[in-house]
Structures are given as C-alpha cells and as structure tokens.
Amino acid sequence: MQYRIYKDNVKIKETTSRQIEITGLKPKTTYTLGVSAYNGLRESTRATITMTTRGLVMTVDKALPVNSEVELEYVEYPLGSVPIGSEPAGMFGGGNRKKLKARVLSSANGASTLELLQAIEDTKTNLIIDADDPYKFNWVNAGSGGKFNITKDYAELTVTDLTQDRWIGFSMDIIPKTVNVGDSFTVSVPVYIDSSVPCDGGSVCIKEHASNKVAIAQNLPDGPKDKWFNLEFTKTAGVKLTDTTRSFYLFLGRNGSIKVGKPTMYYTNEAQSSFKDNAHLRDIGNGSLAAFDGYKAIYLK
Numbered sequence: 001m002q003y004r005i006y007k008d009n010v011k012i013k014e015t016t017s018r019q020i021e022i023t024g025l026k027p028k029t030t031y032t033l034g035v036s037a038y039n040g041l042r043e044s045t046r047a048t049i050t051m052t053t054r055g056l057v058m059t060v061d062k063a064l065p066v067n068s069e070v071e072l073e074y075v076e077y078p079l080g081s082v083p084i085g086s087e088p089a090g091m092f093g094g095g096n097r098k099k100l101k102a103r104v105l106s107s108a109n110g111a112s113t114l115e116l117l118q119a120i121e122d123t124k125t126n127l128i129i130d131a132d133d134p135y136k137f138n139w140v141n142a143g144s145g146g147k148f149n150i151t152k153d154y155a156e157l158t159v160t161d162l163t164q165d166r167w168i169g170f171s172m173d174i175i176p177k178t179v180n181v182g183d184s185f186t187v188s189v190p191v192y193i194d195s196s197v198p199c200d201g202g203s204v205c206i207k208e209h210a211s212n213k214v215a216i217a218q219n220l221p222d223g224p225k226d227k228w229f230n231l232e233f234t235k236t237a238g239v240k241l242t243d244t245t246r247s248f249y250l251f252l253g254r255n256g257s258i259k260v261g262k263p264t265m266y267y268t269n270e271a272q273s274s275f276k277d278n279a280h281l282r283d284i285g286n287g288s289l290a291a292f293d294g295y296k297a298i299y300l301k
Contacts, residue, residue, distance in 0.1 A: 006034035006046065009229055014038070028055035028119045032229070055116035057105070060281045060289055060300055064104045064112040072100040073299045074120070100298070120275055127185075127265045128248050129173040134262065137170040138246055144168050146252075154190075158257040160197055169202065169251035170260060179241035184268040185216060188232040189250065190261030195225040199256030203249075204231070206265070210243040220258075228261070234268050 005013040005020060008031060013020060025031065034048040064070060075097050102114040130136035134155040139148050146168040149156040159168050179185075185206075193199055205217035216235035241247065250260055274293055281289040281300050289300040 002038045002040070004036045004038050004043065004046075006032075006036075006048075008032050009034070009224055025053050026119050027053055028116060029053055032227070055102075055118070056120060056275060056279070057277050058102070058114045058116070058279045058281060058291065058298070060112045060114055061110065061283055062112060062281075062289060062300070063107050063110050064114075066104050066107050068104050069117070070102050070104065070114065070300060072102055072114075072116075073301065074098045074100055075297055075299070125266055127175050127177060127267075128263055129175055131172060131262050131264060134260070137172060137260075140171050140246075140249065140251070141166065141168045154192070154259045154261050156257075156259045157252060158194075158197060159252045159255050162254045165253055167251040167253060169249060171246040171250075172248040172263070174206065174241075174244045174247045174265065176244045179215065179237055181237055181240050183237045184234060185237065185265055186232065186234045186268045187216070187218070187263065187265045188230060189263040190228055191220070191231045192228050192259035193220075193223065193225050194257035194259075197255060197257040199252070199258070200254035202252040202256065202258070204233075205249050205251075206237075206241070207247050207249060208239050208241050208243060209245060209247065211239060213239040215239050215241055215247075220252075228259075 001016065003015055003018070004011055005015065005022070007022065012022070022033070030050060030052045032048055032050050034046040036046040037044040100120065101117040103117060105113045105115055107113075134153065135150055137150060137155040139146070142148060144166050145159055145162050147158040147160075149158075155170055157169060187204060187206075189204060199220070199222070202220040203217055204220070206215045207213070208215050215237040218231070218233045218235065221231070248263065248265065250263075252258065275291070275296070275298065279291040279293075279298065281291045281298065284290045287301075291298050
C-alpha cells in the first residue's frame, strides 16, 4: 500500500512508510496536511489536518515580563548607506520597514526569550495597499446581482441567478511602484469557495486602466470547496502599470459564493529574510537592541 502526502492540496510525496518528514515549512505559517491510501488503481478519501508551525525564537539582552507582547521593527538597509551597528539613536533608516509582534516566553538573568507571532517572510513588500483590512475592499458592479458581506477577517461575495457573464467582485489599490512588462510577480490570496452555490468561475487580475489591459491574471480553481485554501501563483506582467487605482481585482464571472482573505502581491525575485532561530538581539550602543543579518536588521527599541 502506498500513501500520498499533500501540503495545501498539492501532492508532495508518495511513500510506503507510515512516518515521513516534511521539510521547507516556514515559521508561524498555517498549513493543511493530508494523506490518502493508494493501491495503484484507486485513491482513498483524503484525511486532513490543519496545523501552524511555531514562530522563530530570539534572545534579547533585556529582562521583560513573561507572557507580555513586545513589538520589534524589521528594516532593510541600502548597501553602504549606514555602517551596520553604528546607527545613531532614533535613526532606523532603510526600506521595507515592518512591525513584528513577539511574545515573551521566559526571562532570567537579565535576558529574555521571545517567540515571533508572525512569519518573518511576511516582510516582503506587499504591493497591495490596505491589504491588511478587508473592510477596504471596493465593491465592483455591486448593483448587478451580487450580495456582499465584509468582516474584519474576510470579504464575502455571493452571486446567484445570473444567466449571462457579468463580472462582479472586489478591487483594491496597489502601490504605484514601477511595474514594467516582463516583471515577475507572486500573488497569494486566501479563498473559500462555498459549495452551496454552484461556482461558474472567476479570476484574480491586475489591470492597467490607462490602456484597459490586464497585466497578469489567474482563473479561480474549481476547488477545494467548503474550506480555506491559499491561491498562490506567479505571473509575468504583460503590460506596464502606470495607473494603479483599483488595479487589483477578484471577480466571479457569473454565479458562485466565495470569501476572500487578505491578499498579498510582491516581486517574485525580492529576497526573503534569512533570519534563523536563536537570533541574539544585543545592545548596539544607541539605546536599542538589534540583531543583524547582512543588511537586514531586527530592533527592539
């Protein structure tokens, strides 16, 4: 008997062993893992679990209250702009600045151990404005048969009884950065497809309004249904983006019921942080504690 192993609905391994190691997981990231039996002809119903990996652990040369939350700051320094370790007090320059929350696990002898409460990989620059708040979705063609429901965690759309194609959905602004033909982007959107309404299809697209052309696009899949999954794809921009007003779209083409979480869009070749477990935030002599990884830094003010 063989077993098929799935991660986020993608088969990653086929094995005869009842115990395997899954590598390449990111810290503080939720995954859906599944397993099915396969006899060479038929595959059994897949059993799944949802799990979240723990966050990166860091040591700080400061006594902090156990179980309290602290805020760290992540920045990337342009090469050679500021000598690492000698930033003046109050000067936390650099780009791609992000706030990271952490919880204090323990504290002893003037030092504390922290666990990050989010994936540090999230520090990639999200090109979509206001993507942290589904309330900031714009409704598109709201008067054409769509029923909208917006919560703090997701935006929901249900379309029924349409007999012809009519794009109804959501849009968001994207940051007006330079987006040229040939630039590679990765888009990630949490999606929930409700099986109670037959879904006739839809798509995610980035549109350039000045030329009325689509820069990148991806069709919504047929499934899975009745569970959250992460729709992630990488595309190459087909047109230059100059007008970025409401340029990120997620549509239903006719009928269906979907929920949409907080989307991200970033340059595919943007380097991720390589911070590892047990990074040590030390006093850098300007009133702050910091750990450095090349030209990336994490501060505790």
